[in-house]
Amino acid sequence: MVHSRIELDGTSLTCDLVTRAARADVMIAISADGRKRAREAWSAVRRVAERRPVYGRTTGVGANRAVEVEWEDADAHGLRLMRSHAAGAGPLVRAEVVRAMLVVRANQIAAGGSGVDPGVLTALADALNLGVLPPVPVYGAIGTGDLTALASTALCLIGERSWLGHDSETFPDASVAPRFPLSSADALAFMSSNAATLGEAALAVTDLQTALDASVVVAALSLLAVRGSREPYAPAVHRAQPAQAEVAAAMRTLLAYEDDTPARIQDPYGYRAFPQVHAPAMEAARHAETTVARVVNSAAENPMVDVTDAVNAADAEVWHNGNFHTAGTGLALDAARLALFQAGALSAARLGTLTEPSFTGLRPFQADVEAASGIMILEYVAHSALADVRRQAAPAALGSAVLSRGVEEHAGFATQSARATGEAVAAYRIGLACELVAAVRALRMQGRAPSGGPLRAAFDRAAAVLPDGVADRPLDADIAIADDLVPVLARLLPAE
Structure with a gap:
């Protein structure tokens, strides 16, 4: 039985609400305003990327920031980013920390600064409401973005990696597991976040x-x-x-x-x-x-x-x-x-x-x-x-x-x-x-x-x-x- 509902709007999330969402039986929803901000940012970043370089969308990342992505390679670029960055190590972090990460990332996207396809908000809410989690190892972040944790989440969303259930075993019913086809251009935008650190x-x-x-x-x-x-x-x-x-x-x-x-x-x-x-x-x-x-x-x-x-x-x-x-x-x-x-x-x-x-x-x-x-x-x-x-x-x-x-x-x-x-x-x-x-x-x-x-x-x-x-x-x-x-x-x- 769900005891309460928490609506993520990108503006009013508190540490107490993150904790409740991570530990209690609550329903997660996304506000209309949050979806609107995400949609506007998604539309805007695509227009900007047509007229000038945008890091991670039309270029490589890190030391490859000056390397432009050729148009014929654009679809593969983001997939390579997701795969290459999903390289955490060590034991998996506690389930409540991963849930907190998903809540924070959804709220950040609803704040309207990422440019990620707003459809991912529904998939993140579905994951929380179904009680499924991406596998997130302990080691991989140093306070400058939780790239390994969110790359693993992205691979779950596109179907390349299996979601986990409450017992850290593979989620049994793949047919209802959340799926969202993150585009190549949205790969870095989804991963460029400190949501796991902030959730913990x-x-x-x-x-x-x-x-x-x-x-x-x-x-x-x-x-x-x-x-x-x-x-x-x-x-x-x-x-x-x-x-x-x-x-x-x-x-x-x-x-x-x-x-x-x-x-x-x-x-x-x-x-x-x-x-x-x-x-x-x-x-x-x-x-x-x-x-x-x-x-x-x-x-x-x-x-x-x-x-x-x-x-x-x-x-x-x-x-x-x-x-x-x-x-x-x-x-x-x-x-x-x-x-x-x-x-x-x-x-x-x-x-x-x-x-x-x-x-x-x-x-x-x-x-x-x-x-x-x-x-x-x-x-x-x-x-x-x-x-x-x-x-x-x-x-x-x-x-x-x-x-x-x-x-x-x-x-x-x-x-x-x-x-x-x-x-x-x-x-x-x-x-x-x-x-x-x-x-x-x-x-x-x-x-x-x-x-x-x-x-x-x-x-x-x-x-x-x-x-x-x-x-x-x-x-x-x-x-x-x-x-x-x-x-x-x-x-x-x-x-x-």
């Missing part, structure tokens, strides 16, 4: 914001468990810093029903500096989301067909450009991962306090008897996950490459940045899950619970599914359950 980035920043929202709720539970002070969240402390003020206000709302006397005049950084560390991560995540959303709704092709500024159809122009380069996206994601590591380090620090009798009033490691290990292993798991966040935080933008006989002499590796961001968020959530397990267990052993409001709702949701035994036992299931709770807790974050 959209998934990553959506998950990042969810994890960061949940973190505020988990931190509030931990503060309650250690009887921490709420002074660090006073409005006066954060007057000059709007993002810090937002985090502090959420903490005050979450803790508004509590009247415990603080156990200390001043708490460790995990609580006292929480707004100062968490706010930059939230700001970085929002900047990354804004950056990705802006690009998925823009004409990011080379060459770009411009019908917007034309007085009439005959005045349309084609601009050779570098919009395929996702430097801004990669830098935004790099910054977000660095900030995420800082937030993860603070979560691990709070977890450390939850093992200490001086903070919880319980035995060491919240053990049920002397010399038992209790939650000792959670710290190891959290720091193991944090080490991966730290490893993934290395800026991908520090790399570069010189390709195609030196004419393509720069790369930002935004593709790798997007992949690293998704992996870093997954590792961060494991550490956060460990903190949640420890905070809920401490409150249970203390015989306490939040007094009301969204924090009580969060505790009740967690306590309803987390095992309540405190004798030494495997805690892997507890961590997995807590990880699944992250989206649930994120929705309980008080609105600003």
Whole structure:
């Protein structure tokens, strides 16, 4: 059963919508305006190509950009491009990433800058609605266009390569598999896109914001468990810093029903500096989301067909450009991962306090008897996950490459940045899950619970599914359950 419908119009796609389209049972449609823009660009680029060279249509590509395609070879030229560029390697990327790529590419074409035959929009929507995918290997892009992924998609569209089903096996019914006869002239126009990188980035920043929202709720539970002070969240402390003020206000709302006397005049950084560390991560995540959303709704092709500024159809122009380069996206994601590591380090620090009798009033490691290990292993798991966040935080933008006989002499590796961001968020959530397990267990052993409001709702949701035994036992299931709770807790974050 399809639960909702997402219409791609080339102007209003968000990271959240990309994520829903990639993960949920939704119907994908193309708006009339999007089809109109694509049709106008398609008509325009053919007229321009009759009067002057257009890269990839009437010329070779890369170092062959100055080589004109002879008219008698025109039909074979595009097919050679599709075949030669479909050369990715390694394991296939996750199905949700490929779906996100198809959504983004359809939306980009609907933005009206590619010049691709608008009929391909129907074929892309059909692929998404049928649940079929092109085979897309991990290795092949460096942030300057996802040529290998989209060449593979193009070969599926023209029938030279088989679509895959949900289980990564060949789609069983070839008779209903999407087909579209991409013309030779449209080959590069279809492939010249960063849709795979942007699709993966959209998934990553959506998950990042969810994890960061949940973190505020988990931190509030931990503060309650250690009887921490709420002074660090006073409005006066954060007057000059709007993002810090937002985090502090959420903490005050979450803790508004509590009247415990603080156990200390001043708490460790995990609580006292929480707004100062968490706010930059939230700001970085929002900047990354804004950056990705802006690009998925823009004409990011080379060459770009411009019908917007034309007085009439005959005045349309084609601009050779570098919009395929996702430097801004990669830098935004790099910054977000660095900030995420800082937030993860603070979560691990709070977890450390939850093992200490001086903070919880319980035995060491919240053990049920002397010399038992209790939650000792959670710290190891959290720091193991944090080490991966730290490893993934290395800026991908520090790399570069010189390709195609030196004419393509720069790369930002935004593709790798997007992949690293998704992996870093997954590792961060494991550490956060460990903190949640420890905070809920401490409150249970203390015989306490939040007094009301969204924090009580969060505790009740967690306590309803987390095992309540405190004798030494495997805690892997507890961590997995807590990880699944992250989206649930994120929705309980008080609105600003």
